Amino acid sequence: MSADESAEKSNVAVIGLGSMGFGMANSLVRCGHSVVGYDPSATAREKLAATGARIATSPGDAATNASVVLCVVVNSAQTDAVLFGDGGVFPMMAPGSVFISSATMAPTEAKRLSSRLAERDILYLDAPISGGAAKAASGALTIMASGSPIAFDQVRHVLDAIATKVYRLGDEPGIGASVKMINQHLAGIHIAAACEAMVLASKLGLDLSTVYEVITASAGNSWMFENRVPHILDGDYRPLSSVEIFVKDLGILEDIARAERYPVPLAAAALQMYLATAGAGMGRDDDASVARTYAALSGVSLPSTKAAS
């Protein structure tokens, strides 16, 4: 028996088989876990079936006999529906099993969901993810997690299968959600700033490839500048991560900040640009499309668009 085969195996239900959920389910199959998946899309279900995972007819069906439910949906409303909606997982999960929640949401929502699960002694791991579809596919995500030590212990092998970095941020739900929001706060501003600055560079007549080269080697660089500006240079707005994601995440951030009586003028300015971009019909395009909004507002011609909306 190899070291790999001797590792603990779990019955894992993966709910939500988009680019992130599919990659995570696939990573779990690769590591030898018994995986059953569910997604409302038949196409997504068939894609997972081809990897050797089982397919369920509802979230609740998937959760039957699972010791771990991994929920990879977009927001707290979808997470709530997976748990408590028709065919939801809540009535089917066994006491002592673990619900891993990956959606980006307000910390108060993570606490609320955790409290409801505690009514039936189901453990809740507040575990937002970072890294994108490619890292999900290769099992190389970053997870920003908080929850009880017992919950962490029970899902250690599951987390190891999907992530190379697991931050254990504390024992209480809500901490993972909060740290993820801080990351999205910065990421959302940095993408909008990259677009604002690069379109201005074009307005000033600069060569954009040269500016990219100089800035990525200078103090003005950011992870998002380095990652997203090539989309602008290539005129390629096919969605790797869409404008609507930041409409959602900076919207959650503004709600949190308003409740805390905390001013976020930079995040607020960035959100307006994502809203304008979505309002102009580019909501499902890549988030670098914010550059097209700045271009439209200033008469700038960006490199030719391969996937205009």
Next chain:
Amino acid sequence: MSADESAEKSNVAVIGLGSMGFGMANSLVRCGHSVVGYDPSATAREKLAATGARIATSPGDAATNASVVLCVVVNSAQTDAVLFGDGGVFPMMAPGSVFISSATMAPTEAKRLSSRLAERDILYLDAPISGGAAKAASGALTIMASGSPIAFDQVRHVLDAIATKVYRLGDEPGIGASVKMINQHLAGIHIAAACEAMVLASKLGLDLSTVYEVITASAGNSWMFENRVPHILDGDYRPLSSVEIFVKDLGILEDIARAERYPVPLAAAALQMYLATAGAGMGRDDDASVARTYAALSGVSLPSTKAAS
């Protein structure tokens, strides 16, 4: 004769001996150039004299017999005064000599100064710098330069003495200034965003050192986040680069953007935070002091301050 001794040596006048100018002058001395310096501050002049450089009584005095004048002042107004004010360098420079301008300024200002110098056949190199005092001291700056090939040829050994990266961005003055403005545009937003996000993290009860560790390994990272947040964690606001620098640079940026009819909502929001921080009396403190403004606006206690203003 060693390879170093065989390299071309120039008579270089360095005008402005603050932390950047002093480091650059010192790097030139180290590389064997004949350096004469000037600064209105006697302390700054004495500090340079100790390195073996000569000291002049005015900018014009320094420029006499210099083939290169390196001007390391704060803005275009000071550059204008160095050139055309009382005791200025313009009447003293020989036709064919080169004026290297390092101040951050609007591209229109760089073009205007270059045109005036051309009246006497003095060459102008538009050469803003990036990198901070430590890199200035070690001759490891980044230079974002534009100007005629003849000007570049004449000052190659001077640039090599002070910088490890010299970007030749074009033949016209103004291009270097424009690229530097794009860098400052991003840098100014990223510092303010780092402050906005980290003080919110504190408001949400998160451990700031943990957040720093997670974010620097995640998509929310920026060069400025990584560099400036430790000042917040240490409560150390002694100025490495002051709030007033970004009041100036984002002010120039807003002037450029307004003239171009180009909207900069993120830069505008960031500038308001630098202004509020300067208005509260922290203009000469480190630019991470913007965090203290967010803290004051939200009742947050940051790590204890070692150098309150």
